[in-house]
Amino acid sequence: MRNIDYDLEGDILTVTFAESKGRVHTGVELTDNIVLYFDPTTEEPLQLILVSYRRLLEAPPIRLDGLAEVPDDLRAAALRLVCRAPVANFLRLEEGRRTVPAGRVTEIFLPTVLGAMTPAATPLTVAEQRAQYEVPKPKRRPKKAN
């Protein structure tokens, strides 16, 4: 694993397994929200993009309906990659016979960790809100003794 990047504003999780520069690579949409890049010659995964990651975590099994749009020679390779680590650590295929394979996105961050990163998820107390907008009162100078 090379890098995991979570973009809070876009709710986009990007997992980079290996450097893609200087090697053959291709990328396919497993669904509208999940993109997998890999080296088609070695079938080594390069990058996984999960758009709307937090919603994907809560979603029912996600049908990998994007595979229907993938060229035949790449579809089988993409499915093999999804079935094994390291991609399977992030997207677990549901067992059972289905016309279209489906999987669940695996939680790699605790929701509490993500929640703490979202301002809306950690509402300020009334006292804290007041403190943000309150202009500090000037300190009174002690009266000079006559």
Next chain:
Amino acid sequence: MQTWPLWVQDREGRRIYLTEERWQHALDHPGMSETLLDAVLVTIRTGHRKQDRYELDKYKYSRAFADLPGGYTHMVVVVKFGWTRKEPNGENNFVLTAYLVRKRQR
């Protein structure tokens, strides 16, 4: 030399901007390079628009190109739509990221 942010309108006249920070985010994806900036803008201008299934304020623009590098066939641009008091018309629509994919040729 680009002057950021870049503004572009989609087919229905929605104004969308791309910041340099978001362009850098797109460049982290395999196959993306500075030379594809025009393809990103063309995708917003003329591409097919589809709403995100999970976050309704997000839309995906996609468009086929014949001359993308590495055998890629489509550019995909993810845009977030919102509102702000800063802009005269109140719209705050911006690119979140962009990436290349390969699809079956029809």
